[in-house]
Amino acid sequence: MLASRKQAISNCQLCKLWEGRIKLVYGQGNPDANMMLIGEGPGAEENKTGQAFVGKAGQLLTKMLKAINLEREEVFIANIVKCRPPGNRDPEPDERQACLPYLLEQIEIIQPQILLLLGKVAGNTILETQLSLTKMREQVFLFRNIPTYVSYHPSALLHNPQWKRPAWEDLQKVRDHYFSLSAKPK
Ligand code: SF4
16 A cells, blocks of 8 residues: 555655655655654655665664664654755745645554654644644644654754753653554554
């Protein structure tokens, strides 16, 4: 299902980000994942490979997941936009809105039991709020009945190592919730 949807949108031109696209970054991971992680948009490495979170930020994300006893393959990782914003700028509101239905469809198919939104752009877009990252981190939201956490984007942690401690505190909450889940009904 996910593979056919990926194929179906591979030539999407619904927003101007298609102009810089080498490969569309649909997202990858376990199609039956209990948890979905959602970042902002592909960077240079992701644009080349078509894989989400494979650059330096991706390597840090892999380490963060391992620190809470999770392998990347167990979760599903995607972004708010599926084509790279030029120069890694934030995706603009019209680009986010154009791409969002694809992500919502993925959430619908995967039916995760936890969402972890990485960074302010992901939090503001999914939760339709203008709250700061600090405020979003303080609460657990319900998005379409799915408990939803917001934390730092790994690329922000690369540039601001002082945020690693609060990010670890966020991750511990997510870990405790994740491992309290019962097996997903098939
Ligand atoms: S970012 Fe999304 S909406 Fe824009 S062209 Fe790429 S796939 Fe289409």
